[in-house]
C-alpha cells in the first residue's frame with residue numbers, strides 16, 4: 001500500500017487475483033478494509049501503537065502482524081488480549097547492498113534478541129514466519145539469495161518451526177540507467193533457496209512487492225513554465241510526485257507532448273519544481289528535444305510507485321486532475337502483447 005494507495009489501483013489488483021495487502025498504518029488498514037472488504041490485511045510495520053493493533057485486530061479482522069522486538073510482542077499480546085489466532089512474522093536484518101534504497105538500518109531484530117524473540121513469538125503465534133526487506137529496487141537476485149541465507153541461519157540456530165517465509169518487497173522496475181534482470185530470475189533464486197530451507201512441506205512463501213507491481217501504473221504530465229538554459233521550471237517537483245527525483249536523484253523516462261512532434265536533437269535537461277524552495281530541484285538528466293520551451297507539456301513516466309503517493313499541497317501547489325488512459329507504460333518489466341508491441345520483457349526508455 002505504501003507504494004501507491006490509490007483505491008482504483010487496488011481494485012485492479014483485486015480483479016487480477018491479489019487477495020492479501022501489506023499495510024503499515026491504521027489509515028492504510030481502514031482504506032483497504034473500506035475498498036476491499038474481503039481482502040486479507042497483513043500489518044507489516046514492525047512498530048505499531050497499541051490502540052492501532054487493537055483496532056486492526058478487533059474492528060478490521062487483521063490477524064497477521066510483523067515485529068522485531070520483545071517490546072512489540074508484548075504490545076501485540078496485550079492489544080489483542082492474548083489472542084491465539086495470530087500469524088506473527090519476525091523481521092530479521094538483511095543487507096541492502098544490492099538495492100538503490102536502503103531499508104536495512106531502521107528495522108530488523110537485533111542479533112542479541114533474535115533467539116529469544118523467535119522462541120517467545122513461537123509460543124504466542126498460531127503460525128509463525130520470518131520476514132525481511134532487501135531494500136527497494138534490488139538490482140540483483142543475489143540480494144534475495146543472501147537474505148535467505150540469513151533466514152536459514154536463524155532457523156538452524158534456533159530450531160524453531162517456521163510456517164511462513166516472507167521475502168518482502170524490493171522487486172525492481174525499469175528506469176533510465178537502471179535496467180534490472182528479468183523478474184523470473186529473482187523468482188527462480190527465491191524458489192531455489194526456499195526449497196533448501198529446513199521448513200515443513202506446508203510452509204508458505206510470501207512476498208510484498210510494491211514498486212514492481214505499480215511503477216508502471218501512472219505517468220504525470222507537467223507543463224514547462226519557463227526555460228533557463230538547460231533548466232526547465234515545471235509545475236511538479238520535490239513536494240509533489242517527483243519527490244524521489246529531487247531528494248535522491250531518481251531518474252524517470254520523459255517525453256515531450258506537443259501537437260506537432262519536435263524535430264530537434266535531444267539534449268540533457270534538469271528540472272526546477274514550482275515551490276519557492278531551492279531544494280525543489282531535480283538534476284536528472286532528463287532527455288528531451290533541444291527546442292523544449294515554456295508552454296510545452298512533458299509526460300514523466302513510471303510514477304505509479306512512490307510518485308503519485310508522495311504529493312503534498314506545500315506552497316499551494318499539488319492541485320491535480322487524474323485521467324484514466326489505456327496506453328502502455330513508458331517502460332515495462334512485463335511483456336505486453338498488443339498491436340504495437342508483441343515482444344516480452346520489453347524495456348523501453
Ligand SMILES: *Cc1c(COP(=O)(O)O)cnc(C)c1O
Pocket residue numbers: 002003022044045133135136137168169170171208209210211212305
Ligand atoms: C516499502 C515496503 C514494501 C514494498 O517495497 P518495494 O521496494 O516497493 O517493493 C514491502 N514491505 C515492507 C515492509 C515495506 O516497508
